Amino acid sequence: MSTVKSNEIVLLQNIKKDYGQGNVVTEALRGVDLKLVKGDFTVMMGPSGSGKSTLLNIIGGLDRATSGKTIINGQDIGILSNKALSLMRLNNIGFVFQNYNLIPVLTAYENAEYVLMLQGINPLQRREKVMSLLQEIGLDGLENRFPRELSGGQQQRVAIARAVASDPQLVLADEITANVDSETAQSLLELMVSLNQNNKTTFLFSTHDPAVIKFAKRVIILKDGNISNEKLSSVEIEESTHK
Amino acid sequence: MKMVKISWRNLWRNATRTNITITAVALCVAILIIFQALIIGLIEKAVSNTTNLLVGEVQIHANGYLDDRSIYKSLGNIEKVRAFARENNIGIVERSYGFGLISSGKKSAGTQFWGINPEFELNYFDFANNIDEGEFLSETSLNKVVLGKKLARSLAAEIGTELVVFVQGADGSLGNDLFYVSGILKNIADDIDRGAAMILKDDFDILFSTNNIVHEIALNSKGKFEAEEIQKNISSKLKDASVMTWKQLMPFIDSMVDQMSAFMLTMFSLIFTVAASLGVMNTLLMSTYDRMKEFGVIRAIGATPWRIIRQVSMEAILLTTLASIIGVIIGLGISLYLQVYGIDFSGKGNLSFGGVVFDPIWKASVSFKIVLLPVVLMFVTSIVASLYPASIAARIKPVEAIHYKP
Ligand SMILES: Nc1ncnc2c1ncn2[C@@H]1O[C@H](COP(=O)(O)OP(=O)(O)OP(=O)(O)O)[C@@H](O)[C@H]1O
Ligand SMILES: [Mg+2]
Numbered sequence: 001m002s003t004v005k006s007n008e009i010v011l012l013q014n015i016k017k018d019y020g021q022g023n024v025v026t027e028a029l030r031g032v033d034l035k036l037v038k039g040d041f042t043v044m045m046g047p048s049g050s051g052k053s054t055l056l057n058i059i060g061g062l063d064r065a066t067s068g069k070t071i072i073n074g075q076d077i078g079i080l081s082n083k084a085l086s087l088m089r090l091n092n093i094g095f096v097f098q099n100y101n102l103i104p105v106l107t108a109y110e111n112a113e114y115v116l117m118l119q120g121i122n123p124l125q126r127r128e129k130v131m132s133l134l135q136e137i138g139l140d141g142l143e144n145r146f147p148r149e150l151s152g153g154q155q156q157r158v159a160i161a162r163a164v165a166s167d168p169q170l171v172l173a174d175e176i177t178a179n180v181d182s183e184t185a186q187s188l189l190e191l192m193v194s195l196n197q198n199n200k201t202t203f204l205f206s207t208h209d210p211a212v213i214k215f216a217k218r219v220i221i222l223k224d225g226n227i228s229n230e231k232l233s234s235v236e237i238e239e240s241t242h243k
Numbered sequence: 244m245k246m247v248k249i250s251w252r253n254l255w256r257n258a259t260r261t262n263i264t265i266t267a268v269a270l271c272v273a274i275l276i277i278f279q280a281l282i283i284g285l286i287e288k289a290v291s292n293t294t295n296l297l298v299g300e301v302q303i304h305a306n307g308y309l310d311d312r313s314i315y316k317s318l319g320n321i322e323k324v325r326a327f328a329r330e331n332n333i334g335i336v337e338r339s340y341g342f343g344l345i346s347s348g349k350k351s352a353g354t355q356f357w358g359i360n361p362e363f364e365l366n367y368f369d370f371a372n373n374i375d376e377g378e379f380l381s382e383t384s385l386n387k388v389v390l391g392k393k394l395a396r397s398l399a400a401e402i403g404t405e406l407v408v409f410v411q412g413a414d415g416s417l418g419n420d421l422f423y424v425s426g427i428l429k430n431i432a433d434d435i436d437r438g439a440a441m442i443l444k445d446d447f448d449i450l451f452s453t454n455n456i457v458h459e460i461a462l463n464s465k466g467k468f469e470a471e472e473i474q475k476n477i478s479s480k481l482k483d484a485s486v487m488t489w490k491q492l493m494p495f496i497d498s499m500v501d502q503m504s505a506f507m508l509t510m511f512s513l514i515f516t517v518a519a520s521l522g523v524m525n526t527l528l529m530s531t532y533d534r535m536k537e538f539g540v541i542r543a544i545g546a547t548p549w550r551i552i553r554q555v556s557m558e559a560i561l562l563t564t565l566a567s568i569i570g571v572i573i574g575l576g577i578s579l580y581l582q583v584y585g586i587d588f589s590g591k592g593n594l595s596f597g598g599v600v601f602d603p604i605w606k607a608s609v610s611f612k613i614v615l616l617p618v619v620l621m622f623v624t625s626i627v628a629s630l631y632p633a634s635i636a637a638r639i640k641p642v643e644a645i646h647y648k649p
Binding site: 057086087090093094095101103104105118119162 | 256542546
């Protein structure tokens with residue numbers, strides 16, 4: 001057993017994930033080892049079907065690995081009950097999804113506030129936190145709009161606000177720029193960089209978009225369920241994706 | 244509360260669906276309220292028909308009289324009861340009973356003689372109106388007798404027939420006299436039909452050598468007071484007499500009324516509310532399937548299954564609350580109308596069952612109870628019905644739901 005250092009947010013040891021059973025088993029992950037430390041801003045790339053979403057789901061406690069150890073914040077989450085896993089997600093993880101996935105009956109403000117409400121934080125504190133966050137994120141004045149009244153980029157900003165409102169240890173973002181134009185993508189990434197710098201929030205992204213790479217402090221390439229070339233610099237990757 | 248707000252907004256995402264369900268549940272509540280008001284109205288009418296016939300709401304006897312009906316167990320202190328009845332405008336009759344033999348020459352039979360005051364009986368009770376042949380007694384009907392129907396038949400007596408009467412007087416002497424049949428009653432109740440011979444109170448005293456003797460006082464406020472209320476009042480005035488309500492005198496009728504109303508109302512209400520709650524369940528099921536992805540997302544960001552169950556059930560509660568308010572307004576409105584005006588059956592001829600004539604206007608009876616039962620049942624069944632969709636929503640696996648395409 002390895003000793004856990006306090007700034008180790010994620011530690012994966014030989015993670016395997018099989019889908020299906022019988023003859024049609026897909027080996028989505030084939031023994032991934034990964035360590036993320038506090039303040040990381042990591043981008044994960046790789047072709048379609050390489051296992052990026054699967055890995056993010058396992059790290060976020062949305063899915064369980066077939067084998068291997070998943071240690072989040074010093075805690076082996078493989079042994080947690082579903083309820084404990086819910087609480088782990090509530091208190092440690094922020095999610096941003098490709099399709100925004102805002103709650104349609106809640107306003108921008110209420111969506112951003114939702115996790116804080118689940119945490120049982122009192123309304124005054126919630127208001128203070130969410131209002132300043134929406135301002136920081138560039139959504140002030142839009143807080144009473146419902147998701148359907150916002151553009152894709154604005155919705156994704158609300159989703160980011162929702163993910164970071166409770167100051168989680170780790171924010172997981174699965175292809176969050178896939179549905180917006182490149183300009184919007186750029187501004188979303190700048191937003192997250194600033195959140196990373198100001199609040200020391202740890203980010204893990206998956207993306208197909210090479211433009212994302214220039215924001216990364218670290219890049220991981222996932223291929224056929226394994227991490228390869230972990231040591232590549234961003235420049236090299238950019239070159240390789242343009243070939 | 245936040246949860247209420249979220250559930251409220253979710254309810255109106257598909258307004259047509261919600262409105263249809265609310266209408267159905269509201270109608271169900273309204274129908275149950277009206278139905279109960281009418282049934283309780285009918286039962287109350289049946290009970291008052293029974294008490295008005297001859298029993299009254301409360302009866303007073305000397306202690307132990309009902310056990311052996313001895314002529315010596317008579318009531319004293321009657322003046323107090325008379326005063327109480329007068330003050331409160333409660334109908335009161337005094338009756339005396341004695342046993343004897345009655346003979347028409349051809350045939351004879353054992354008989355219970357009733358010494359009555361016809362004016363009071365006609366004023367406060369109905370049986371005197373149920374005359375089959377001839378006429379009831381009046382104040383001047385000395386040496387006239389009114390017979391129960393079966394008694395008259397077994398004596399082969401007709402109107403005007405001369406009857407010889409033998410009794411044992413209270414002083415031990417033999418009383419005998421001649422009476423003439425003035426009227427024959429319709430079938431009323433078995434003991435009356437077979438054995439009652441009604442004569443004037445004055446005739447009774449002469450026949451039995453008694454002096455203004457009273458064995459029974461029957462009080463009838465015709466619903467103005469509760470029987471128990473009258474009983475309590477008189478018991479406190481007359482310590483040494485037995486004061487009983489009609490429920491104690493006829494426990495069989497009381498329990499039949501109770502069981503019938505409990506059974507009918509509960510069964511009927513249950514069937515209706517279960518049907519309506521299936522509508523609620525269907526609505527929530529459809530809206531749960533529409534929102535699979537959303538539930539997955541809120542599970543992903545940390546909501547517990549329990550929270551999701553509460554949220555879906557809250558939607559059922561809000562829907563039922565709204566529907567109940569509408570249902571109660573409609574149901575109570577119509578019931579109150581029916582309490583005042585009733586449903587008129589008089590155009591369809593005389594309503595009579597087993598010789599008892601019913602009031603042709605069927606009136607509802609409104610009470611708090613008729614609102615409580617449907618509303619409470621509706622809430623309970625709706626919440627139970629919401630648990631199935633709620634548990635589906637709560638069991639959603641976040642990963643699958645996020646990729647779920649409806
Ligand atoms: N629920 C599932 N059941 C069966 N197989 C699955 C399931 N989810 C993913 N897979 C398979 O696992 C492999 C990895 O999928 P994953 O979604 O993690 O890839 P990805 O890198 O996120 O791809 P993309 O870039 O297209 O989003 C793929 O071969 C996919 O078909
Ligand atoms: Mg993916």
